[in-house]
Amino acid sequence: MASLPPSFQVADASSPAADDITDLRKALQMPELPYVDITTQNAVRDVLKRWPLLSELSYFAEQNTP
Amino acid sequence: MKSLTLRGLRGGVGCTTLIAALGYALHQLRQRVLLLDLCPENMLGLHLNLPWSAAEGWAQADKQQSPWQEAAWCLSQDLWILPYGRLSYAEQQPIAQSLNQQLEHWPERLASLSSHFDWVLIDQKTAEPLSLVACDLEIRVAHADPACHALLQSSLPPDMPLLVNNFDPIRKLQRDIWLLWQQTRPELVPLLIHADEAVPESLACKAPVGHHAPQSLAAKNVASLAAWCLSKE
Numbered sequence: 377m378a379s380l381p382p383s384f385q386v387a388d389a390s391s392p393a394a395d396d397i398t399d400l401r402k403a404l405q406m407p408e409l410p411y412v413d414i415t416t417q418n419a420v421r422d423v424l425k426r427w428p429l430l431s432e433l434s435y436f437a438e439q440n441t442p
Numbered sequence: 443m444k445s446l447t448l449r450g451l452r453g454g455v456g457c458t459t460l461i462a463a464l465g466y467a468l469h470q471l472r473q474r475v476l477l478l479d480l481c482p483e484n485m486l487g488l489h490l491n492l493p494w495s496a497a498e499g500w501a502q503a504d505k506q507q508s509p510w511q512e513a514a515w516c517l518s519q520d521l522w523i524l525p526y527g528r529l530s531y532a533e534q535q536p537i538a539q540s541l542n543q544q545l546e547h548w549p550e551r552l553a554s555l556s557s558h559f560d561w562v563l564i565d566q567k568t569a570e571p572l573s574l575v576a577c578d579l580e581i582r583v584a585h586a587d588p589a590c591h592a593l594l595q596s597s598l599p600p601d602m603p604l605l606v607n608n609f610d611p612i613r614k615l616q617r618d619i620w621l622l623w624q625q626t627r628p629e630l631v632p633l634l635i636h637a638d639e640a641v642p643e644s645l646a647c648k649a650p651v652g653h654h655a656p657q658s659l660a661a662k663n664v665a666s667l668a669a670w671c672l673s674k675e
Binding site: 416419420423424426427429430433434436437 | 588591592595615618619621622625626
């Protein structure tokens with residue numbers, strides 16, 4: 377069975393040594409980074425551009441959301 | 443016993459057909475099911491091989507003051523239907539009035555059956571603003587079309603699950619509306635009933651879609667819906 381030589385092995389992602397993103401967030405004092413589904417957001421924006429009725433009703437819904 | 447009704451956002455979205463299909467699917471999952479038709483059009487029985495000419499039903503029994511239970515048909519062990527029956531237009535008016543006036547009428551009757559069934563599925567007229575018989579599980583049914591999208595903007599009970607029926611993924615507008623509802627409507631039921639020729643063909647053969655075309659996409663969708671209903675405690 378083939379296996380990677382030790383120098384190529386990737387550290388376990390859950391180990392503290394590998395969590396660059398958390399270290400960077402702490403260093404820059406950034407808040408939690410929520411997942412942003414950009415593809416879906418863009419798709420919804422395209423839908424509203426495509427169909428005037430949907431766009432108008434979306435505006436109405438936003439105006440009336442408490 | 444749990445009661446369930448499908449409330450169309452507008453007419454013609456397929457509530458009666460779905461009730462017949464869902465009743466059959468729940469029965470396939472070993473549930474004891476009663477289908478109750480509260481609509482004078484008396485269409486529910488056509489999906490379950492009842493004769494069109496059969497006048498018997500609970501409304502006829504009420505008119506003749508005979509026991510309403512005896513109007514039920516046994517389709518299979520633990521699958522029953524209680525049709526409205528065939529009345530003339532003039533005969534329907536007193537029944538409709540009494541239904542509205544005696545809202546406790548049907549819950550009492552259903553309570554008397556609760557030890558015999560796990561589910562009662564009720565077909566009610568879409569035009570009524572409130573369900574004539576309030577149910578444990580009320581599902582709003584819509585098509586992914588602009589009319590339904592506009593109707594959803596009116597103030598409706600917010601907690602009612604929303605089910606999309608007759609979905610055609612080839613149509614761009616339907617795909618767009620489905621995407622929009624997924625993002626904006628938390629009450630959306632996370633499954634679709636696809637548009638499928640098997641559905642009208644099943645009615646043309648007087649059978650629920652799960653019986654006539656069990657391998658069809660619509661039948662599989664309805665089976666998923668039945669499982670989803672069972673998961674709602």
